Amino acid sequence: MSFSLERISQRYLTDSGEIVHAVEDTTIEVDTGQFVCVVGPSGCGKTTLLKILAGFLEPTGGVARANGVPIKGPSWERGVVFQAANLYPWLTARKNVELGLKFRGVAADIRASTAEACLDLVGLGGFEDKKPYELSGGMQQRTQIARVLANDPEIILMDEPFGALDALTRERLQMDLLKISRERRKTVFFITHSVEEAIILGDRVLVMSPRPGRVVLDEKVEISKKYGRLLDGKELRSTPEFTQLRDQISDTIYAGQASAD
């Protein structure tokens, strides 16, 4: 499923009566199966765009569409993964993953087999009956991803999903996510503060300016294509193309920050 943000602007009215101009006239078009990463300074409106795509927020200007249809509210077709896993502590991993299907009235046996398959997919086979407190942070995050995958969304919206994880777990989850999104041809909108993570995961990296946020750089990542196969994170990082792109993206972020100061 493709999606688009067309001339989106977002102004928030704060409790103190101040108007915060978070996003300004931003247009982004993303094709089915594309993995788009968004980077930019804190407060530039990344989460705002994700909330609009999720249907949690109606923009004050412009229109968001999924497959050409205006987004009017949340939908199972668009799954959201946040930085914190937000699992229900009294439910097992399996029951947490089943929850969305339960709300949709899916039969118990199908719920159970779907949850099992999704937990297996994220490497949590054997942990189905553990409660969140019995799982590590990385495992909880895997459970959250399994919960979203169980709904089989066409679009996955991810807000710093690996930000709180240690480097090793983060790298493992990055590779798992890449594999799953490619195999299942999901369209992914992925927010991160890590320029390296954006290049490793993205087919495309968008850089946003400081508030009011706009897209100031939109770069295709074609390093693996050039080498004729999918490179893993370590291989990718050691190519000159990676270093060049990382510097270009970082320079764009810093230049935007410097002009905002």
Ligand SMILES: Nc1ncnc2c1ncn2[C@@H]1O[C@H](COP(=O)(O)OP(=O)(O)OP(=O)(O)O)[C@@H](O)[C@H]1O
């Ligand atoms: N509900 C709200 N009411 C008022 N202001 C808000 C609201 N939500 C966000 N903002 C403001 O809008 C701006 C953009 O916020 P947003 O969370 O989209 O940025 P972000 O790029 O995701 O930031 P970060 O990288 O720190 O998560 C910020 O200045 C924020 O304070």
